[in-house]
Amino acid sequence: MAFGWIDDQAEQRRRAGLVRTLRPRPADSPLLDLASNDYLGLARHPEVAEGAAEAARTWGGGSTGSRLVTGTTELHTELERELAGFCGFEAALVFSSGYAANLAAVTVLGPHGSLIVSDALNHASLIDGCRLARGTTQVVGHADPDAVRKALGTHEGPAVAVSDTVFSVDGDAAPLAAVAEACREHGAGLLVDDAHGLGVLGDGGRGAPYAAGLSGADDVVVTATLSKSLGSQGGVVLGPARVIDHLVNAARTFIFDTGLAPAAAGAALAALRLLRLEPGRAARAREVAAELHARLTAAGLEAVRPDAAVVSVRAPSPEQAVQWAADCRTAGLTVGCFRPPSVPDGISRLRLTARADLSGAEIERAVRVIGETRP
Numbered sequence: 001m002a003f004g005w006i007d008d009q010a011e012q013r014r015r016a017g018l019v020r021t022l023r024p025r026p027a028d029s030p031l032l033d034l035a036s037n038d039y040l041g042l043a044r045h046p047e048v049a050e051g052a053a054e055a056a057r058t059w060g061g062g063s064t065g066s067r068l069v070t071g072t073t074e075l076h077t078e079l080e081r082e083l084a085g086f087c088g089f090e091a092a093l094v095f096s097s098g099y100a101a102n103l104a105a106v107t108v109l110g111p112h113g114s115l116i117v118s119d120a121l122n123h124a125s126l127i128d129g130c131r132l133a134r135g136t137t138q139v140v141g142h143a144d145p146d147a148v149r150k151a152l153g154t155h156e157g158p159a160v161a162v163s164d165t166v167f168s169v170d171g172d173a174a175p176l177a178a179v180a181e182a183c184r185e186h187g188a189g190l191l192v193d194d195a196h197g198l199g200v201l202g203d204g205g206r207g208a209p210y211a212a213g214l215s216g217a218d219d220v221v222v223t224a225t226l227s228k229s230l231g232s233q234g235g236v237v238l239g240p241a242r243v244i245d246h247l248v249n250a251a252r253t254f255i256f257d258t259g260l261a262p263a264a265a266g267a268a269l270a271a272l273r274l275l276r277l278e279p280g281r282a283a284r285a286r287e288v289a290a291e292l293h294a295r296l297t298a299a300g301l302e303a304v305r306p307d308a309a310v311v312s313v314r315a316p317s318p319e320q321a322v323q324w325a326a327d328c329r330t331a332g333l334t335v336g337c338f339r340p341p342s343v344p345d346g347i348s349r350l351r352l353t354a355r356a357d358l359s360g361a362e363i364e365r366a367v368r369v370i371g372e373t374r375p
């Protein structure tokens with residue numbers, strides 16, 4: 001049978017207790033949410049929802065075509081202008097997802113004959129970008145500027161270093177300024193994915209590159225998603241106009257993809273405007289993360305000190321991690337659960353996200369549930 005081999009894999013997963021399932025989330029879920037990436041609590045903000053609704057009423061349910069044909073509305077260009085302004089870059093280009101933005105940026109900045117130096121713990125979308133790119137990828141040790149420097153020293157010709165700003169599994173931050181210095185010593189570009197930094201790090205949430213003094217640099221390109229802090233859907237590449245123009249002309253996930261849905265652009269724009277008006281949201285998300293970490297540690301749990309809004313708690317085994325997350329759920333709390341093969345280091349974790357809109361009582365309740373259900 002053509003797809004019979006799939007059954008063998010499914011059986012192996014079942015035996016290992018690693019089957020993934022989809023569970024629809026009710027609109028009025030009574031569960032306390034520490035699993036979503038809605039870091040600023042904006043996804044269901046009335047102004048964000050209205051931004052989406054108004055965009056859909058004006059422009060329709062879909063963007064109707066490639067950005068290069070009919071898929072660019074005034075909303076797209078406005079969003080690009082405002083994102084670039086907020087983050088301090090010359091230009092921006094929005095994509096239908098952060099995944100597509102990363103595939104575009106890596107493939108375009110890592111052409112044939114170039115070297116791509118990639119952090120060992122980069123997000124899957126950057127890894128897939130490296131796989132698709134025509135350049136040669138060299139994977140280097142995690143958060144290690146000297147390893148980046150050494151790799152760049154082995155190559156003549158165009159080169160780019162690629163890294164997450166905040167790593168999605170443990171929530172630790174990359175040493176951005178030091179990596180940028182290593183790149184500059186070799187005349188290489190730097191491409192960073194600020195999916196978990198935008199809205200959380202930097203003045204008012206302007207992102208990790210802004211915090212590191214790299215915004216607007218002519219050798220730095222940033223990708224981000226509109227689906228986390230901005231509570232919408234979609235991705236963006238920020239950088240020098242030269243790079244953005246080149247993406248418009250060369251990036252396959254831009255050219256051959258339907259443009260971002262107007263509702264997503266409208267929601268992201270509304271969220272960005274809220275972020276400008278209420279810059280304290282970013283600092284609050286960081287405060288919640290620090291408080292979560294402190295309370296978990298005081299309860300004797302092994303949690304990684306957060307650099308942004310992700311708090312990672314170690315679990316003894318994949319099976320126990322899955323059970324722990326399930327027990328949390330039964331007790332009224334949703335948490336993320338990372339385990340092999342999503343984590344290449346084999347360490348299973350609960351992954352908690354610190355939303356800016358969590359109250360002190362909710363943080364306390366979350367820590368109590370996690371402590372009481374620990375394996």
Ligand code: PMP
Pocket residue numbers: 097098099100102123125164168193195196225226227233234235
């Ligand atoms: N980069 C990182 C670091 C991410 O965590 C994610 C989302 N999981 C993405 C990129 C992809 O973004 P999107 O969900 O918008 O496709």
